Amino acid sequence: MKTIILNQPQEFQLISRDFDDTLAENEALLKIHRIGICGTDYHAYRGRQPFFSYPRVLGHELGAEVIGLGSGAGGNGIKIGDKVSVEPYLNCGVCQPCQNGKTNCCESLKVLGVHIDGGMAEYLKVPVNKLHKSDILEYEQLALVETLGIGSHAVQRANVTENDIVLVIGAGPIGLSVIQFAKINGAKIAVMDFSKQRLDFANEAIGIDESIIASEDFSADDLRKILKGNMPTVVFDATGNAQSMMKAFSYVAFGGKLVYVGLFQGDVTFFDPDFHRREITLLASRNALPADFKHIISKMESGQINTKAWLTHEAAFDDLPTIFGTWLDPKSQVIKAMAVL
Incomplete structure (x- = not known):
């Protein structure tokens, strides 16, 4: 063999x-x-x-x-x-x-x-x-299907609805799978990546509301301006990059959720008083469940996912x-x- x-x-x-x-x-x-x-x-x-x-x-x-x-x-x-x-x-x-x-x-x-x-x-x-x-x-x-399962499970973990403003950080395959299911759930979607090509692809292949070119000095204030005074109620970090994952705390709205879809070998640190002040919910998302596979195949067969x-x-x-x-x-x-x- x-x-x-x-x-x-x-x-x-x-x-x-x-x-x-x-x-x-x-x-x-x-x-x-x-x-x-x-x-x-x-x-x-x-x-x-x-x-x-x-x-x-x-x-x-x-x-x-x-x-x-x-x-x-x-x-x-x-x-x-x-x-x-x-x-x-x-x-x-x-x-x-x-x-x-x-x-x-x-x-x-x-x-x-x-x-x-x-x-x-x-x-x-x-x-x-x-x-x-x-x-x-x-x-x-x-x-x-397995790639899509990662995004499907993450979106379900966060209970994303049409009332959410979602920020997806990282527009690789896993980020794209998150975008796909957040869009199916009706959320407003902003996507951040260093690559304009990946952002353009996300917009053309799936359709997003805001494309954000990442930079070292991009701040929460910059994000608030782009979102017209609001902040994301759900932030998904799909980068597996330590700096990005820790900076993502600053992007979450008061009472919002941060979901780690990517991972890296190391420790995550954050400023605890700010974490509590904004009552952020931190979630890890791992793999997928059997029901995710069935759900995805059904959506693909019906043409809702291309x-x-x-x-x-x-x-x-x-x-x-x-x-x-x-x-x-x-x-x-x-x-x-x-x-x-």
Whole structure:
């Protein structure tokens, strides 16, 4: 089986290795067709991904075909030949958060392509209950469901409504997914990024109310002027940048919410008296829930979410080790890249 392994930072290798296709009870065998590349993969490649070890097979944004089912694996309606999106969060099912329906916060959670080997391979075995099928969507669309799930879950965490003024900091794929669902919920949306190209893309692909070019000296007063005297009731930071994440506190309206969608390896500090004075709610958003996958597939099938414009770059699977590093160059203007098998 052809597999791409990240041996250490900046060292991909295409290898051939044995694959045991014996299936356990309630397990499915997948043929991988599309692999979305996300920030986690880029961080791992650079050596900056928390909770990560090498060597590792990356790949958790997957569009796949079911080609085998273990005993008892057909109970949830999945059948051989189905096109599926893979929910890559393998939870234990018995810990306190799992019992409370917060499977994304499982105390022993293992994410495909992060904590255990993922889908940068021809074939993959996964529990059948981690598959979400569509009779309508194509493999490339199904590979985007997990990315969209991050934004969908974050917007639900913040309970965004049409009464909110939302600021999304960072217009990469995760920021775009937040924008997508905040817009579906009817909020007014401002987006901040250093890249005019990304801001223009967000406006053209989804539609936003305000585009803000980030700068080192941009202040809360500047933001208030742009928003005509108001401040954002919900701020999402999707940058994974320490300076941005800490500065984001200053952008939140009195009584508002700050949601960290991105993360970095380090400590977050803030001025506590101001935090209390404005009664800010601070939220972390991690991964997504099974219901998010179903919700997103439904929205995609109905045409409420159009992801065609998101896919700016792709590579044949065998060429990925050579091409991957070029996508880190800002001049490549990558929004979303995908490997094709």
